Every structure is written in structure tokens, then in C-alpha cells.
Amino acid sequence: MDYSFKKEVEEGPSKHLQQEAEVKTHNFQYCFNRLKIFSVSCKTSMTVLEALNTSQMFRNEKDKKKNKQKEILVQRCKEGVPTAAVKTDFPCCLIETDEILYIDFIQKDENSCTNRTTADPSLRKTSMPETLVTFRVKKEGGQKVRLLLKSKALRRRVQYVCVYAFKGEKIKTALKHDGRFINDIFRKHCALSDELKHEWSNPVDNLDGKAFQLVVLSDKNQPDSQDDLTPVTTEPNVASDADVAETASSSQNPINTSEQEKKHDGNTKSTNPSIKWYATKPIADSKEILGILRDQFPVLLKQLKQREKLKNKSDVQKFFRAEYGKSVENFLKVKKVKQLMKLSDSVCQIRKGESALGTGFLLFDRYILTNAHVIGEPTDG
Structure with a gap:
């Protein structure tokens, strides 16, 4: 047997697919303050932040003293109009060729969890665009919902946030892993609404490319499913490379209910985002x-x-x-x-x-x- 063919058989197809994904390149454009536009060429396996860090102009702007303790705001833009804010771990392969990323720096909010990664880095790096779904969620919810986003600075600057998820993933799980939404909405029976209402338990497969508003269907506390309890990793999303200690504090309750906290299974659940809750068993x-x-x-x-x-x-x-x-x-x-x-x-x-x-x-x-x-x-x- 030819040695090269034997080696290919031993390594298996998955390794070659991963290597192929890492070798492929992708190009996109970005700008500061909507002025001069810069181009970035990167691997398709990179995130937006990893790709931007390959640019000397971006690193120079990020390392300025005024930006060191701020968060990076990345907005997708088409035809000069911002469409939605993405997280810095957003896969750059999902950015379309006719889009420009607007880069800005906003005040770091202690209540914000924008440093939470949406997926395991190893899983994200081996994923292809065809395995991912993106959709937009409006920053204001419908009836019974006042505010959805944890970060005050983000609420002031954007109309929509762009969420990415893996096909087959539930809507509730995708939003929870995104990390930018308040914890209160996950205790309610909610749905994403356009012409139809897509409930929490629905998969994200049919949401690709669409825009939604979050609505509350029922105020009653919902039991945590096993998917919702999946641990999530975190990585820095601040302008500086140094880690900044983030103090978790309770935000105002954006749901219009008379009770600030309710008990579930005998345990009072806190709004503190750093606390992970696990399903109890008798x-x-x-x-x-x-x-x-x-x-x-x-x-x-x-x-x-x-x-x-x-x-x-x-x-x-x-x-x-x-x-x-x-x-x-x-x-x-x-x-x-x-x-x-x-x-x-x-x-x-x-x-x-x-x-x-x-x-x-x-x-x-x-x-x-x-x-x-x-x-x-x-x-x-």
C-alpha cells in the first residue's frame, strides 16, 4: 500500500476537514467612527476579535489609554446602516462580503456578561458556516418586558443584537449561551416573535437571517432543562489584554411582575449571573x-x-x-x-x-x- 494513502486512512477524514477549515481564508472590512475602511484577511476558523488582532491599526486603537478598560463594540453594517451588534467571539466566516464592521469602544458594565463565549472554542473552530445559524433580536421586548440586555452602554448604542448558534440547538439555550440577555427572561415562558411565535423549546434552524422581538407568553416560573444547565466558558472581551475583575451585581428586574424573586424547588434563585444553578433530584x-x-x-x-x-x-x-x-x-x-x-x-x-x-x-x-x-x-x- 502506498504510504501517503495509508497515512490518510489512519488519520481519518475529520482531521483533514479540520485542517481544511483552518487553511481556508476569509476577508472582511472594518472601520472606526465610520471613516477610513480597513481590510482584514484571516482564517475562517478565527473569531472576529482574533481576526481584528491581526490588524496593526486595530491593535493601535485598542491599546490607546482611553480604550484599555473599555469593551469592544462590533456592529454589522450594510449600505451604511448598522444592522446588529455581534460579540467578539462571532465566527468571522459568517460575515458577508458586502458588510462592514463598525468598531467602537463602550463603557464596561459590571452587570454585563459580554465576556461569555457562545460555544466551546474547540467546537467553534471546527464548525463550518453551514452548521451555524444567525438571527437578530431587538433590544426591547414586547408586552411584560421592559429591557432585555444587561449592558446599559450596549442598550444605548444598538437596536438589535446578532446571535449565532449551532443547528439543532434550542432557542432558549442559544440566548442563554449568548450571555448578553438578563437572567429573568429565562425563568419565564417566552418566545421570539415575527409573523409567528417561536417558543423557547423550538430549534434555531428556521431562524437564520431573520429579525425578532422577544415576548413573554407566561409569567410562571419554568423548570430548568438539562440543556439550560450546560456550563459555559468565558474569555476576555475587553479592550486591553489584561484581565479585569468583574463584580457581579443584581440588575433591575425588567419583567413587569410584582415579585422580585420567586422560589423554585424550595430554593430562592438569585439574579447574580455568576451563580450557576443545577437541577435538584430527590x-x-x-x-x-x-x-x-x-x-x-x-x-x-x-x-x-x-x-x-x-x-x-x-x-x-x-x-x-x-x-x-x-x-x-x-x-x-x-x-x-x-x-x-x-x-x-x-x-x-x-x-x-x-x-x-x-x-x-x-x-x-x-x-x-x-x-x-x-x-x-x-x-x-
């Missing part, structure tokens, strides 16, 4: 032990009232609050002890010859922080 064969504990509770409660001389339910609640407070104090004490133990590693003794002069703190290398009286007059010791 403990197997736990009904018997649960019945025993419930039967014991009235007796234990009666004994507690007699022992602590408690008269009613409010007294019992106050008792448990006080006991809980004591346990919290104990934990804080343990935390302080641990901190002291960690800091004590840097405490050192300063000696001259065989005699100890005092103590100090070892900062780094051979630099020590101590009081002036320990050293006294400078010596060569």
Missing part, C-alpha cells in the same frame, strides 16, 4: 426516613419549649436565630484564626550574631519590614 429511598423525622418533630419541639421555657412560635424562631448567630460568630473566629496562621508565615526574627534584636515581616526576597528601634543606628550586620 434522594432515593428517602420517604421512610422523612416520615420518621416528621413524626419526631412535634415531640422535639415540645421538649425544646419546656427546656428553654418558650411559649409560642415566635419565641422558638427567636431562639433559633440566636443559636444561628452564635454559630456564625464561631465560624468567623475560625476564619480569623486561619488568616492569622497564614499571615504568621511571614513573621521573622531579626538577629545580630547570636542575639535576637526583634521581629519583623518578610515582604519578599530579602526585604524585611520592622520598627526603627529594632535596628537602631544603621550597621553592616
Whole structure:
């Protein structure tokens, strides 16, 4: 057997397809402030940010002091009209030849999650345009929805955001993985609306190239599906190469409901985007032990009232609050002890010859922080 043919058979077709995708090149154009237009040539496997970073002009603009702590805003544009904002992990192979990308820098919003990647980088790099779907979502929702986007700066600058997803993926999963939409909408029964209403559970396959408005069909909390709990990776999307710590804080509730938070499966869900929630499952064969504990509770409660001389339910609640407070104090004490133990590693003794002069703190290398009286007059010791 010819060696070259044998090698091709051993490697398999998938490896060649991946290599072919990485070798293919793609061209697109971009501009700052809609002035001079620049051209970029890149591999089809690259993201928009990776492709832009190959341009010296883009790197120069990105590294300016005024842009270093800002987020990059990328808008698709046709015939001089912006159509939608894309994330920096948007596959550049999906940008059409007659489009120009408008590049700008906007204020970084602590509530924003625009640094979340839509897909696993390895999966994204081996994907072809024919396996992907893009669609636009209007920044304002329909009835019962005020705001959809987390970033205030993004809401002020764009009318639509462009979402990309893999064929076969559910609409809810695609929007959740996009990362720019508030968490509240995923607790409701929603749909994307044009002439028809496309519910959360529908696949994205029929949405390609279309524009939609998000509408709420029902305010009732929806159970999390397994797809919604898929972990999502993150990567930087700020103008500078340095990582910026992002403090997650709760945004205003954009859904017009009277309740700010509702309970689901006995757990209160937070609006904090950094918290990942997982579906709870009942403990197997736990009904018997649960019945025993419930039967014991009235007796234990009666004994507690007699022992602590408690008269009613409010007294019992106050008792448990006080006991809980004591346990919290104990934990804080343990935390302080641990901190002291960690800091004590840097405490050192300063000696001259065989005699100890005092103590100090070892900062780094051979630099020590101590009081002036320990050293006294400078010596060569």
C-alpha cells in the first residue's frame, strides 16, 4: 500500500476537514467612527476579535489609554446602516462580503456578561458556516418586558443584537449561551416573535437571517432543562489584554411582575449571573426516613419549649436565630484564626550574631519590614 494513502486512512477524514477549515481564508472590512475602511484577511476558523488582532491599526486603537478598560463594540453594517451588534467571539466566516464592521469602544458594565463565549472554542473552530445559524433580536421586548440586555452602554448604542448558534440547538439555550440577555427572561415562558411565535423549546434552524422581538407568553416560573444547565466558558472581551475583575451585581428586574424573586424547588434563585444553578433530584429511598423525622418533630419541639421555657412560635424562631448567630460568630473566629496562621508565615526574627534584636515581616526576597528601634543606628550586620 502506498504510504501517503495509508497515512490518510489512519488519520481519518475529520482531521483533514479540520485542517481544511483552518487553511481556508476569509476577508472582511472594518472601520472606526465610520471613516477610513480597513481590510482584514484571516482564517475562517478565527473569531472576529482574533481576526481584528491581526490588524496593526486595530491593535493601535485598542491599546490607546482611553480604550484599555473599555469593551469592544462590533456592529454589522450594510449600505451604511448598522444592522446588529455581534460579540467578539462571532465566527468571522459568517460575515458577508458586502458588510462592514463598525468598531467602537463602550463603557464596561459590571452587570454585563459580554465576556461569555457562545460555544466551546474547540467546537467553534471546527464548525463550518453551514452548521451555524444567525438571527437578530431587538433590544426591547414586547408586552411584560421592559429591557432585555444587561449592558446599559450596549442598550444605548444598538437596536438589535446578532446571535449565532449551532443547528439543532434550542432557542432558549442559544440566548442563554449568548450571555448578553438578563437572567429573568429565562425563568419565564417566552418566545421570539415575527409573523409567528417561536417558543423557547423550538430549534434555531428556521431562524437564520431573520429579525425578532422577544415576548413573554407566561409569567410562571419554568423548570430548568438539562440543556439550560450546560456550563459555559468565558474569555476576555475587553479592550486591553489584561484581565479585569468583574463584580457581579443584581440588575433591575425588567419583567413587569410584582415579585422580585420567586422560589423554585424550595430554593430562592438569585439574579447574580455568576451563580450557576443545577437541577435538584430527590434522594432515593428517602420517604421512610422523612416520615420518621416528621413524626419526631412535634415531640422535639415540645421538649425544646419546656427546656428553654418558650411559649409560642415566635419565641422558638427567636431562639433559633440566636443559636444561628452564635454559630456564625464561631465560624468567623475560625476564619480569623486561619488568616492569622497564614499571615504568621511571614513573621521573622531579626538577629545580630547570636542575639535576637526583634521581629519583623518578610515582604519578599530579602526585604524585611520592622520598627526603627529594632535596628537602631544603621550597621553592616
